[in-house]
Amino acid sequence: MSSFQIRTDLALEARESINESEKELRGVRVEEYYRKEEDIQVTKVIVESKNAAKTMGKPMGTYVTMEAPALVEPDEDYHREISECLAEELYKMLPGHEEEQSILVVGLGNREVTADALGPQVVDNLFITRHVVKLYGKAAYNCDRINQVSSIEPGVMAKTGMETAEIIKGVIRETAPDVVIVVDALAARSTKRLNRTIQITNTGIQPGSGVGNHRNALTQESLGVPVIAIGVPTVVDAATIVGDALEKLLQEDNEFDCVKYMGQHRHAFTELNNMYMTGKDIDAVIKRVSFTVSEGINIALEKGME
Amino acid sequence: MSSFQIRTDLALEARESINESEKELRGVRVEEYYRKEEDIQVTKVIVESKNAAKTMGKPMGTYVTMEAPALVEPDEDYHREISECLAEELYKMLPGHEEEQSILVVGLGNREVTADALGPQVVDNLFITRHVVKLYGKAAYNCDRINQVSSIEPGVMAKTGMETAEIIKGVIRETAPDVVIVVDALAARSTKRLNRTIQITNTGIQPGSGVGNHRNALTQESLGVPVIAIGVPTVVDAATIVGDALEKLLQEDNEFDCVKYMGQHRHAFTELNNMYMTGKDIDAVIKRVSFTVSEGINIALEKGME
Amino acid sequence: MSSFQIRTDLALEARESINESEKELRGVRVEEYYRKEEDIQVTKVIVESKNAAKTMGKPMGTYVTMEAPALVEPDEDYHREISECLAEELYKMLPGHEEEQSILVVGLGNREVTADALGPQVVDNLFITRHVVKLYGKAAYNCDRINQVSSIEPGVMAKTGMETAEIIKGVIRETAPDVVIVVDALAARSTKRLNRTIQITNTGIQPGSGVGNHRNALTQESLGVPVIAIGVPTVVDAATIVGDALEKLLQEDNEFDCVKYMGQHRHAFTELNNMYMTGKDIDAVIKRVSFTVSEGINIALEKGME
Amino acid sequence: MSSFQIRTDLALEARESINESEKELRGVRVEEYYRKEEDIQVTKVIVESKNAAKTMGKPMGTYVTMEAPALVEPDEDYHREISECLAEELYKMLPGHEEEQSILVVGLGNREVTADALGPQVVDNLFITRHVVKLYGKAAYNCDRINQVSSIEPGVMAKTGMETAEIIKGVIRETAPDVVIVVDALAARSTKRLNRTIQITNTGIQPGSGVGNHRNALTQESLGVPVIAIGVPTVVDAATIVGDALEKLLQEDNEFDCVKYMGQHRHAFTELNNMYMTGKDIDAVIKRVSFTVSEGINIALEKGME
Secondary structure, X not given: OOOOOOOOOOHHHHHHHOOHHHOOOOOEEEEEEEEOOXXXXXXXXXXXXXXXXXXXXXXXXXXEEEEOHHHHOOOOOOOHHHHHHHXXXXXXXXXXXXXXXXXXXXXXXXXXXHHHOHHHHHHHOOXXXXXXXXXXXXXXXXXXXXXXXXXXXXXXXXXXXXXXXXXXXXXXXXXXXXXXXXXXXXXXXXHHHOOOEEEEEOOOEOOOOOOOOOOOOEOHHHHOOOEEEEEEEEEEEHHHHHHHHHHHHXXXXXXXXXXXXXXHOHHXXXXXXXXXXXXXXXXXXXXXXXXXXXHHHHHHHHOOOO | OOOOOOOOOOHHHHHHHOOHHHOOOOOEEEEEEEEOOOOEEEEEEEEOOHHHHHHHOOOOEEEEEEEOHHHHOXXXXXXXXXXXXXXXXXXXXXXXXXXXXXXXXXXXXXXXXXXXXXXHHHHHOOOOOHHHHHHHOHHHHOOOOOOEEEEEOOXXXXXXXXXXXXXXXXXXXXXXXXXXXXXXXXXXXOHHHOOOEEEEEOOOEOOOOOOOOOOOOEOHHHHOOOEEEEEEEEEEEHHHHHHHHHHHHHHHOOOOOHHHHHHHOHHHHHOOOOEEEEEOOHHHHHHHHHHHHHXXXXXXXXXXXX | OOOOOOOOOOHHHHHHOOOHHHOOOOOEEEEXXXXXXXXXXXXXXXXXXXXXXXXXXXXXXXXXEXXXXXXXXXXXXXXXXXXXXXXXXXXXXXXXXXXXXXXXXXXXXXXXXXXXXXXXXXXXXXXXXXXXXXXXOHHHHOOOOOOEEEEEOOOOHHHHOOOHHHHHHHHHHHHOOOEEEEEEEEXXXXXXXXXXXXXXXXXXXXXXXXXXXXXXXXXXXXXXXOEEEEEEEEEEEHHHHHHHHHHHHHHHOOOOOHHHHHHHOHHHHXXXXXXXEEXXXXXXXXXXXXXXXXXXXXXXXXXXXX | OOOOOOOOOOHHHHHHOOOHXXXXXXXXXXEEEEEOOOOEEEEEEEEOOHHHHHHHOOOOEEEEEEEOHHHHOOOOOOOHHHHHHHHHHHHHHOOOOOOOOEEEEEEOOOXXXXXXXXXXXXXXXXXXXXXXXXXXXXXXXXXXXOOEEEEEOOOOHHHHOOOHHXXXXXXXXXXXXXXXXXXXXXXXXXXXXXXXXXXXXXXXXXXOOOOOOOOOOEOHHHHOOOEEEEEEEEEEEHHHHHHHHHHHHHHXXXXXXXXXXXXXXXXXXXXXXXXXXXXXXXXXXXXXXXXXXXXXXXXXXXXXXX
8 A cells, every 4th residue: 555665673563564454464473461560561473474574574583572661761770670571582582592602792883873872882781701701711700601792893884894794794703603692773663662662583684774774684594693683763764754644644635645745755755765763862762771771681691500 | 824833943944934925024134145166155144123033933133054065075174165164254253353352162962962962072173272371371372362262061951950051151150251152953944954054143042943952042142242153954853844744745735734634643743842853874974064163163263363 | 208299189098108107197087997798998087287287288178088999890780889888978978968959060070081081970870850850840759858969071171271160160150059079080199099999078179189180179168169079099190100119119228319319310200290000991990980989979969858 | 131021012112122232133124214394203123033023022024113203292284294104104015005905904992991092093084995886886986996995993802702803803704805904002111102103014913012902913824914003102001110210220229139129029010010101181192193093094095096
C-alpha cells in the first residue's frame, strides 16, 4: 500500500507495519511476557523462514525487544533493574555462555554526534579483562573462571576512510574472539519508542538504517563468528515522520493520493534524506542509557563465572 | 491563515512567511546586495515600527542575514572570505567601534549536544585579550590600541540551575563590558538554510526558539549594554517540518482542513514539541562553521586597532 | 632551614613540614580518628591563631583531611563508603545546614587538562535543583524541604579573559546563594597522597598553588558568603619533587650545601616552575574520584531534607 | 657511568647522552642544516651498524629531528612554515612517494590524557580520501593522481583489552596499505625540548618509553610494510628529572656516590616510575601542535599528486 520503505531498525515496529491480516504471518513466532515489578515488556520475535524475513524486511533470527518506559528517566541507580533484565536476555542469547570465552564488544557510531554516541559511550564503561588475563592470568582477578572481554570503537568512515566491517574483520582475524557483541544507536519509526526500548538480536547488523549508516554487514556470515547486536533507538528518520503524517491523513481522506503527492514534492522529501530527528535533552539521555546498557553487558559477561 | 506559530529565528524567514500582499509592510525596510566573488547574498531587514515588529514576530532593530552556500562545505582555509564578510557586517553594527573598548562574547548552547554546540565552540577559538591587557598592559601585544576581549560559556540551565541571563548579568556587573556579543545556534524553518546562513542583529536574543531554548531575554534592555547576536541555523523544528508538509498539501487540496486535522491529531504534534531535526554530518559542519564565525569575530575586533 | 617554599595545598602536609620541635605549635589543634571499616583516616587540623597561620602558611580555619587509600582504586560502587564519609564531614562544616538553603557549587579548573579537570567533572554529576524549585516549587520533588543547588564551571582565565573570582562574584551577586562550595584539584608534596586524600576546609581558596593557579581569593571575606573548599591532590609540583630529593640528600651528607647548589642551578629549577607531575592513568583516576566526590556532595546536600 | 637508563624517545638526546669521547661513534652519521628563515634546526642521525644501535639504544635507521622553537608559541597560521618543513622531510622519507599509494596513519595515545592526545588529535585533522576514491573514484576529487589516505585511532590497552599492535596488524591485513605512518607523543630527557621538536624516523615505534607506553613494536619487521613514525616530545619522565638533578650534583661533588644513594632511596624512585611531568598549558599546546603536524602530513601526502 505504502510507497514508503519501512524505516525502522526495530523488528517490533517492522511487524506492526504489516497489515493486520498478515500479522499471523507464517514463519514468524512471537512470545511476550511482562515483568511487572520492573515495568518491562519483553517481546521475542523469531523470524523462521526466508519468506517471513522478506515480508518483514528483517533477516531470519531472534529479536528480543525490551520496552522499558523508565529507561529514559533519570535514576540514582541508573536503572539497575533494566541492566539486570538486559543481562538475562543477553546471556540467554550468548552462544557458549557456559564456558569461559573471549568476547569482543564493538561500539559503533560517532562519538561527536550526540544521538549517535551510544556505542562509543557503552564501550567506555565496560569491564575489560582480556589484556590482564593474557599478561597476569586469572589470578589477577582472584577467580577460577573469567571471560576475556575486549572492545573497540572503530569510528566512522568519514574519519577513518575505511568501512567499519574492514576494521572489525581485521581485529577479529588477529584476536580471534569467540563471539562479537555490537552496540549501536538505532532509528525508530515512532517517537514514543525513543530511548525507551532495547533490542537484542542474534542477526547482527545489516547495512541500511541506523543513525549514521556506519555499516556494512556485521553478521556471522560476514565475520565468521556469532554476532549479537544490542541497539537502542535514539532518532527518528525525518522522512519517516513526514511520511507518517501524510499516511494518517490518507486514512481519513480517501480522495488524497499520497503516492502522487510525494512524487510531486519529491524535492522536499529528498532534502529530508540525510536528516534525523531527536530530542532536545539527548545528551543527558544518551549518557544515562549508555551506562544502563554497559552495566547490562558487564553483568551478563560475569554470569556463571566466579 | 495558518494556525502555526512561525517557528524560525531568522528575520528573513519571518518576513517570507508574511502574505505576499503584506510584504510591502510599513515599518519594514529591506536592503539587499550580492557579493559576487564570494557568492554571499546579504539582506538587511530593518524593523522600524512596533506594528511591524508585531506582524513579523521579531523585535524592532536591524537584522543582517548573510546567505553563503559555501559555508556548509569543507574548505582548506575555513572560508576566510566568509569570515571577512562577517567581520565587516559585525564591525558596522558594533557601537563605539572606533574607540578601544571592552567586549564580552557569550557562547550560548550546550557543548554536549552537537547541533547546539556552536556558541561554545566559537568561544573556544576567540582571541582573548582582557586578562593580558589588565595584567601587563597593551605593551604585551606591542600595539597602541587594542580591544579587551573576554568570553564566557554559561552552560545550560539543567546543569547550572541558573538562567543564562542571571549568569550573564552577574558577569556584566562585575566586569563592565561596553558591548556584549552573543553567539547561538538557531532554528530555521527551511532545511535549505541550515548551516548556510549567518544572522547578525542588534536586538540581542529573545526568549523562545533556538535549539535548546536556553534563554531569557539577553537584550540591551535587560542587560544594560548594547547586545549584538550572531546566529547560524543548525536545526529545523520538527513540528515545523510536519506542519509545512501539511500546508503544502492544503494549498493543493482545498477540501482539506489543516486546522481541523491538526486538532484531531494533537497528540502526534505534541510529541514533536521537544524534538528537532538536523543533518547526519552535523559534527563536522559545526566544527567548521564555528571556526569561520570565530575568525569573523576575531577580525572584526581587531579592525581599526593596531 | 630550607629555601624551599612549602608547595602543598594540604594543611596536613604543611604541618608535617614543620620541624618536629614546633609541631606542638600553639594555636594549632589536631584531632584524629580512624574509621576502621572504611579504612579512612580523618585528621582535623584547626588553625586558631594568626601566628600559627603564619608558621603553617595556611589561613586560620578548620581543615579536615580524609586519607582513603581505596579512593584511587577502581570499585564497582565508586566507593560509596568514601562518599558517605565525605558527606558527613561536609555536612558538619556546612553553616546553616539544618535549614533549607541555596548552595552554589563551583567547579574550578580546566576541563581540557586531565589532572586539572576534577572540579568540572564533579559539577557534571551534581543533583541540580534550583531551577526546578524556582519554576515548579518543591512539589516537583514531592518533598517538604529541599536545598536549592546550583553550579558553575567558570573556566580558566586564558579562555575567558576574566579572573575566576570576577565571574563567581557576579554570579553570587545575581543569585544570592547562602553558601558556596568550591571544588578544585590540588597539588600535594608527596606522591603517596595523590588521588588518595580529600581535604575539606572552611577557609575557601587562597591564591597560590593548585594545578592551574586559576585563583585569586575565593573566601568568605572576598565573596561575602561562607565558602567551603573541597580538594583532592592530583599533581605534585615538579620543583618540589626535585627539591625533596635534594633535601633527603642533604640530610645524609652534611657537607652538601643545598641552598648554594640551588642558587648555582637556578636555571634548571626555573624551568620546572610551570611544570607538574602526574600519574599515567590520570584520566581513569579523575573520572572515578570525581564521581565519588560528587556523590559525597549530593548526599550531604540531601541530609536533613525530605 | 650512570645507572640510569636513558629515558628519551629522541635519537638526538640519546646521542647527546653518549660520552664526548664516543660521539664520533663508528656507525653513526650525522648531518645538520639550519633553515634560517623559519628558525628550524634540522638534524639527521643515521644509525648504520648494529653496534652503534646498541650504544645509542636506538635501532638502525634514519632519525630526522626538527628543532623549531616557534612550535610551542601561538600563531594565527598554526606555523604553516613548520608544517611545510615537516612535509618536505616526511616526503623524502616516504618510500614509493612518486607513485600513487595507500597510506594508513595511526594516531597512538590516549585522547583522555592531555599530554598523550597528540596522535588522536592529529588524525582528527587529516584529509582522508580512501573511502571516497573507493566509492566514487578519483573523479570525486577532480584529479588524475591521488593517494588513498586512511587513519585509525586504536585507543589504549586499558580500554580495548588488546595490544595496539594487534589492532594495527588486523587493519593492515584487511586494508593492505603500502605504508604506515604512526604519530605519537614522546618523552624527552630535557624540558627545553618539550613541544618544540618533531622527530621523523623510518624505524617505526619500539616498545618502551612514550607517554603511555601503548606500544609493542610497530615496525616494518612486525607489520610487514614500511613504518614511518612522527613524534613530538610532550612530557619528561619524572624519574629522569630527579636523576638528572642528582647527576649534575655528582659532577660537582666527587665524594657523592650517586648509585649508592639511589640504591638507598629505591622506594622514592620506584614511586616515580609511573609518573610524568608536563606543562600547565599543555591543552592549548597539544591542540596547536597537533594541527601543525596534521597539516604537515596532509601537505606531504598531496605532494606530486594533482
